[in-house]
Amino acid sequence: MKYYTYYPGCSADATASPLGISIPPVAKKLDIELKELEDWNCCGSTPYWSVDKLEAAAMATRNLALAEKKGLDLVTPCSNCFVILHETNNHLKKRPEFKEKVDKALAAGKMKYDGSVKVRHLAEVLYSDITPEGIAAKVTKPLKGLKVGAYYGCQLVRPDGFDDPESPHSLDEIITALGAEDVDWEMKARCCGSSLVMPEQKVALGLVNKLLKNATEHGAECLITPCPLCQINLDAYQSVVNSQFHTHYNIPVLFVTQLIGVAMGIPAKELALSGNIVSPMKVLAPYL
Amino acid sequence: MAETTVKSPPAAVKSFIDEVCSIPGGESINSCIQCGVCTGSCPTANQWDYPPRKVIAMVRAGLRDELLSSNSMWFCVSCYSCTVRCPRDIKPADIMHALEIIALRSGKSTKKSNTPIMYRCFVDSARGNGRVYELGMMIKLFLKTNPFAALKLAPVGLGLFLHKRLPLRPSRIKGMSGLKAILDKARELGGAK
Numbered sequence: 444m445k446y447y448t449y450y451p452g453c454s455a456d457a458t459a460s461p462l463g464i465s466i467p468p469v470a471k472k473l474d475i476e477l478k479e480l481e482d483w484n485c486c487g488s489t490p491y492w493s494v495d496k497l498e499a500a501a502m503a504t505r506n507l508a509l510a511e512k513k514g515l516d517l518v519t520p521c522s523n524c525f526v527i528l529h530e531t532n533n534h535l536k537k538r539p540e541f542k543e544k545v546d547k548a549l550a551a552g553k554m555k556y557d558g559s560v561k562v563r564h565l566a567e568v569l570y571s572d573i574t575p576e577g578i579a580a581k582v583t584k585p586l587k588g589l590k591v592g593a594y595y596g597c598q599l600v601r602p603d604g605f606d607d608p609e610s611p612h613s614l615d616e617i618i619t620a621l622g623a624e625d626v627d628w629e630m631k632a633r634c635c636g637s638s639l640v641m642p643e644q645k646v647a648l649g650l651v652n653k654l655l656k657n658a659t660e661h662g663a664e665c666l667i668t669p670c671p672l673c674q675i676n677l678d679a680y681q682s683v684v685n686s687q688f689h690t691h692y693n694i695p696v697l698f699v700t701q702l703i704g705v706a707m708g709i710p711a712k713e714l715a716l717s718g719n720i721v722s723p724m725k726v727l728a729p730y731l
Numbered sequence: 732m733a734e735t736t737v738k739s740p741p742a743a744v745k746s747f748i749d750e751v752c753s754i755p756g757g758e759s760i761n762s763c764i765q766c767g768v769c770t771g772s773c774p775t776a777n778q779w780d781y782p783p784r785k786v787i788a789m790v791r792a793g794l795r796d797e798l799l800s801s802n803s804m805w806f807c808v809s810c811y812s813c814t815v816r817c818p819r820d821i822k823p824a825d826i827m828h829a830l831e832i833i834a835l836r837s838g839k840s841t842k843k844s845n846t847p848i849m850y851r852c853f854v855d856s857a858r859g860n861g862r863v864y865e866l867g868m869m870i871k872l873f874l875k876t877n878p879f880a881a882l883k884l885a886p887v888g889l890g891l892f893l894h895k896r897l898p899l900r901p902s903r904i905k906g907m908s909g910l911k912a913i914l915d916k917a918r919e920l921g922g923a924k
Binding site: 453454457458483484485487491493494495498500501502526538541547549550551597598601633634637639641642643646650682683715718719720 | 754755756774775778806808809810811812814815822824828829831832835844845846848849850851853854857861862863864865866869872876880884886887890891894895896897898902904905906909910912913914915916917918920921
């Protein structure tokens with residue numbers, strides 16, 4: 444059994460609920476104990492960083508301070524939460540004057556942070572701690588013949604991720620471990636438009652269109668991603684892309700844990716497969 | 732032979748560079764060699780009033796008002812492609828975040844992009860409940876920008892709602908008073924300078 448403190452992030456509880464729902468049953472099968480950080484708050488995300496960096500860092504550090512008491516690595520399934528919490532740690536380490544201010548802010552809430560927490564992405568834990576071999580050992584329903592494209596997005600691998608920032612391979616190895624056919628495609632770590640989909644929809648959906656085009660041209664029947672925002676842009680906005688760009692995409696976009704769960708024989712309901720907007724039931728039918 | 736002298740930049744130029752350098756992540760701007768890898772790597776550069784390489788040049792030329800009132804940095808999607816490719820280890824994405832902070836602080840942020848408003852709505856939501864309430868934030872954004880755009884997006888929202896992905900109530904942390912004290916103190920300390 445491996446133990447971690449778990450930081451779901453705001454999306455895993457809401458717009459990315461299939462992610463939040465599919466993690467516990469998969470973790471259980473893989474002998475991972477994820478203990479949710481009590482009373483965690485929003486990491487601040489990129490918007491807060493772009494409004495006030497000190498407030499944003501203070502907000503993120505409250506989580507690190509809560510996690511420090513637990514003494515375990517802090518694991519999040521959200522790529523943006525990962526970057527924010529990890530980079531906050533970096534700023535505090537490299538900039539003593541900045542840390543002094545954050546310390547003062549935390550003290551106002553009767554908290555303190557010594558800087559000992561290691562922030563990790565769930566995908567990295569799956570790849571490095573559990574390993575593709577460890578995952579393969581738990582596969583009961585190999586996804587033979589299913590053509591899956593790994594979509595990494597940006598913030599899992601940049602600016603300071605665990606995999607190659609340009610041409611990552613960890614999720615591809617996990618796909619292979621599940622018995623599926625790994626589809627190689629050039630844009631697997633290019634941007635989906637992120638939160639720009641709200642204020643500048645046209646620009647963001649132009650990027651989504653490029654991704655879906657590239658993935659389907661390479662024969663992917665479905666995609667997997669670890670990132671809540673990437674999943675929403677590619678899944679929930681797929682019909683809008685179709686109407687704006689006169690395309691006919693119908694490609695399910697699953698969270699990594701959902702596909703791992705299918706290959707481990709976990710029932711569809713426990714993996715919230717009905718939560719995906721583009722239904723994955725048809726492509727997954729042979730394995731359910 | 733005429734004597735050559737190296738002039739230090741005018742005070743206004745220096746103060747803008749110092750302002751950017753004072754924000755964590757902005758410090759490295761002086762190392763830029765204007766190679767343009769950042770612009771070539773940026774997925775949205777064609778939308779920017781001034782693309783990333785030029786943004787950095789403009790900071791160093793002290794063109795504060797032109798830059799802060801442009802739409803440029805608001806199109807940064809934080810994909811960090813520029814950051815991992817920069818041969819000088821500059822962090823252009825962090826510089827864009829620093830410019831966003833300065834633009835908001837100085838009241839010069841552009842009306843050509845709705846991103847500043849979205850960021851404000853997000854921060855208000857995070858400050859208000861300790862967690863972001865996505866539905867509330869989206870409604871506020873559309874009311875403040877373009878209510879008709881909300882109608883166009885209704886099918887996306889409805890899809891998320893029908894798939895149990897759009898809770899109708901915000902989630903609020905228990906330690907709100909502590910968080911508020913922390914954030915108020917951070918604000919009192921005058922932001923990251």
